[in-house]
Amino acid sequence: MKEDISAVDFLDIINIVKLQYGYDFTGYVQASLKRRILRFMSRANISTVFDLKHRLVNDSELFTRMVQYITVNVTEMFRDPRFYRTLREEVLPKLAAYPNIKIWHAGCSTGEEVFSMAILLQEAGLLSRTKLYASDLNPMNLERAATGIIPLDNMKDYTYNYIQSGGLADFSNYYTARYDNVLIKKELRKHINFFQHNLVTDTVFNEFQLICCRNVFIYFNRELQNHVLQLFHDSLSPRGYLAMGIRESMRFADIHKQYETVHGQEKIYRRK
């Protein structure tokens, strides 16, 4: 028999987390969040929802572990190579017109996408005048991202992705391999500022020419999608770019009229 969390219990959990720890998951898609809470319970040997609630109220360390489990921390370098090719060919040449470039990676997880962006900028000769802001709600992801360390096992796939994205350099120039890990070169990382930002509860903090928020909207319901799209709208300079995941769509959000489509297939939009 499959365990389940009733609608009432689910709301209770959301409320405890919100009131006690300030993380608001109200607008998250329920099916996947429930699934991940159940997965956390089984991993933490918590057998009933009652126990989970009780422990969440009394044990902040348990909450820290739960955040790690219920947020999705999967990422890849140069995921969807064609998207990066489009950035290279169509977006970066436009950004080159700005004397100083500011880019925000919202929901950066452990940093793989922002490292990829730094490589693109380097190859376009733009990195030295770009500031990259990379945020996530999960502090453990940010700690990891700031180290610049990536498991060596992944590099074969990433090298393949990099080449597919139109990369012409030797990919291994961008990192140093040591034992089972690689370290992304400091020259790339020094342009990146990692910091905690929660798209649900935090507000505008700067103005950007490009915001990348890929595969984050899939976890938000429509109301929250609209809220975040408004936040991005307010954070973009006029005619600034927004990139979403290639299977995410703005057409189901009310706010889509405030954006124009630059590249429909790769989900690159522009603030009107």
Place this chain on the structure above:
Amino acid sequence: MKGAYDIITIGGSAGSLSVLTGLLDALPDNMSMPVVIVLHRLRNVESEMGRLLSATKDIREPEDKEPVKDHHFYLAPQNYHLMIEADKTFMLDYSELVNYSRPAIDMTFSSVADVYGNRALCILLSGANKDGAEGLCEVIAAGGTGIVQDPHTAAFEVMPQSAIDLCRDVKVLTIEEIIKFIIFET
């Protein structure tokens, strides 16, 4: 009149492509319910899998939050898990691999069990790992129907055999029998 099922979901891996092509060709173009296909695929390689699967049927890869519509054929996109939400919209998920796979058949079957209950028909074809078995059990436990391709006729028997070993009341049918079942009993 509405038939017995509101959705058909088909999962497959190694060795399933040719049988799936034959199966799709044999089905009418205008099915009364959505047909959702989940195949194990390479993750960052451009592919025209939808077109490869059928020359005659329009098979689309859904976007996140797209409504699940009757009469449509869908294919799970590369590198996402595909689930269905309670409001009958697609939900894509970019979480860890499940059974070394993304998309994982288990994830889709499991959400279909939750949302469609006894109105779900799920079919598991040839494959070289056990993905889909647990999900198929959930579908059957929720009152839906679970069918596997007869392992003796499958190029790789592990996938259908795992479901037979794990679930009670799973129907074991040849491809011809599966086609007949879909045409006459749905």
